[in-house]
Amino acid sequence: MLCALPDETVNTLDLLREYESRNITYVDPAGEWPIVWERAQGVHVWDDQGRKYLDLTAAFGVAAAGHANPKVVKAGQDQLAKLCHAMGDVHPHRLKAQLARELSRCTYERWTGTNTGKTIFCNSGFEAVEAALKTALLATGESGVIAFEGAYHGLGYGALSATHRGMFREPFKKQLKRFGHWVPFPDSKTAVRLMRDQVTRLFGEKKIGAVLIEPIQGRGGIRVADHGAIRWLSQICKKNRALLICDEIYTGFGRSGRWFACEHARVTPDVVCLGKALTGGFPLSACVGDAHCMDKAWPQANGEAIHTSTFLGHPVGCAMALENLKEIARRKLPARAEAMGKFLLAELNKLSAPVGYRLKACGYGLMVGLELTRGEEPASDECVRIMKNMLKRGFVILPEGDAGNVIGFIPPLTISQPQLKSAVRALAEELSLLRGDL
Numbered sequence: 001m002l003c004a005l006p007d008e009t010v011n012t013l014d015l016l017r018e019y020e021s022r023n024i025t026y027v028d029p030a031g032e033w034p035i036v037w038e039r040a041q042g043v044h045v046w047d048d049q050g051r052k053y054l055d056l057t058a059a060f061g062v063a064a065a066g067h068a069n070p071k072v073v074k075a076g077q078d079q080l081a082k083l084c085h086a087m088g089d090v091h092p093h094r095l096k097a098q099l100a101r102e103l104s105r106c107t108y109e110r111w112t113g114t115n116t117g118k119t120i121f122c123n124s125g126f127e128a129v130e131a132a133l134k135t136a137l138l139a140t141g142e143s144g145v146i147a148f149e150g151a152y153h154g155l156g157y158g159a160l161s162a163t164h165r166g167m168f169r170e171p172f173k174k175q176l177k178r179f180g181h182w183v184p185f186p187d188s189k190t191a192v193r194l195m196r197d198q199v200t201r202l203f204g205e206k207k208i209g210a211v212l213i214e215p216i217q218g219r220g221g222i223r224v225a226d227h228g229a230i231r232w233l234s235q236i237c238k239k240n241r242a243l244l245i246c247d248e249i250y251t252g253f254g255r256s257g258r259w260f261a262c263e264h265a266r267v268t269p270d271v272v273c274l275g276k277a278l279t280g281g282f283p284l285s286a287c288v289g290d291a292h293c294m295d296k297a298w299p300q301a302n303g304e305a306i307h308t309s310t311f312l313g314h315p316v317g318c319a320m321a322l323e324n325l326k327e328i329a330r331r332k333l334p335a336r337a338e339a340m341g342k343f344l345l346a347e348l349n350k351l352s353a354p355v356g357y358r359l360k361a362c363g364y365g366l367m368v369g370l371e372l373t374r375g376e377e378p379a380s381d382e383c384v385r386i387m388k389n390m391l392k393r394g395f396v397i398l399p400e401g402d403a404g405n406v407i408g409f410i411p412p413l414t415i416s417q418p419q420l421k422s423a424v425r426a427l428a429e430e431l432s433l434l435r436g437d438l
């Protein structure tokens with residue numbers, strides 16, 4: 001017989017251990033990780049013990065306009081009470097159309113002054129990437145995709161074929177189709193040169209329909225692509241009739257100090273993938289493409305869409321996104337991210353590396369990473385220890401990068417200078433403790 005257990009008497013992590021599949025929530029045997037989130041507001045999170053934390057992750061970059069932004073929450077609540085589900089590709093609701101128009105306005109209309117954008121709504125980020133990959137195949141007839149070392153595009157079977165890190169693909173490779181080709185991520189002079197050689201060769205040898213790039217790699221370790229290299233990629237795509245797809249799922253909506261990170265390079269991609277900060281907390285993502293390109297790719301439907309899903313363009317997500325976009329614009333969050341990011345980088349650059357270690361701060365806007373190396377080696381274990389200790393001090397912070405040795409600063413864009421300073425001060429103290437390790 002099913003019975004409701006009184007929540008407060010059951011330990012959440014014990015329940016997860018027993019009833020959630022393995023390999024999802026990591027529960028540290030020593031009890032130092034994770035905390036159980038109870039509520040969040042603005043830049044803060046409270047755990048189930050009532051402890052307060054400064055969130056330097058924006059919960060994977062989602063809470064750009066602050067956790068539980070009152071206007072966004074109200075929009076979601078009102079919509080939930082009115083219409084909490086419509087029919088994806090059959091009987092639509094008004095907000096889906098309005099959000100598609102807003103996404104066109106903040107992307108292609110801003111970028112070109114003439115063209116509009118057309119949207120395919122999806123639920124999570126990887127689906128937006130997969131919609132973009134399908135668009136490229138339909139538009140060009142070619143299946144090959146050039147992606148980049150360190151790339152993270154999500155873990156669905158389509159996106160996984162472009163995600164680089166072996167640990168995600170290896171266990172599933174028997175079911176994966178090989179259409180991704182990885183080339184060096186162009187974040188240094190040498191890498192740009194190697195990347196250009198390899199991309200040129202791939203276009204000569206393979207049937208390439210798309211180049212898929214994060215203008216700033218997030219999970220890859222906050223690595224910024226050279227702007228000239230992105231422009232070169234745009235040109236070589238045009239020359240070869242391939243699509244340039246920018247994955248802005250992490251960087252979008254002000255995170256990098258611009259509405260979208262491709263704007264730093266003054267490049268207009270054929271398709272852009274959006275998610276995370278779009279709604280501020282509801283699983284809704286979007287593949288937005290230049291209308292000409294989208295119309296070339298996607299045929300008119302005759303009653304049955306060839307790409308859709310049950311929850312496509314969810315009304316609650318659309319209501320939240322519309323309000324969230326207004327908040328980002330009204331509070332000028334991209335400009336705020338730029339200013340705060342400069343301040344943060346300057347503070348991080350003042351840190352002195354512990355003896356035997358090296359520190360390197362890098363990033364744009366409020367997408368900043370502090371890389372920690374011991375000699376030439378990534379100081380991964382030290383980073384894990386720092387994360388756990390920062391949590392004890394009241395800061396939620398995550399490592400990025402393949403080796404997990406980049407301390408990521410991805411806070412809500414509403415964070416203040418004193419709050420950033422307090423985080424850097426705590427981090428400095430943690431770093432100073434590493435001295436005794438050698």
Ligand SMILES: Cc1ncc(COP(=O)(O)O)c(C=O)c1O
Binds near residue numbers: 060
């Ligand atoms: C650049 C990028 N693309 C795609 C994804 C996948 O998004 P999701 O986890 O919502 O599927 C992520 C997630 O971190 C991401 O950072």
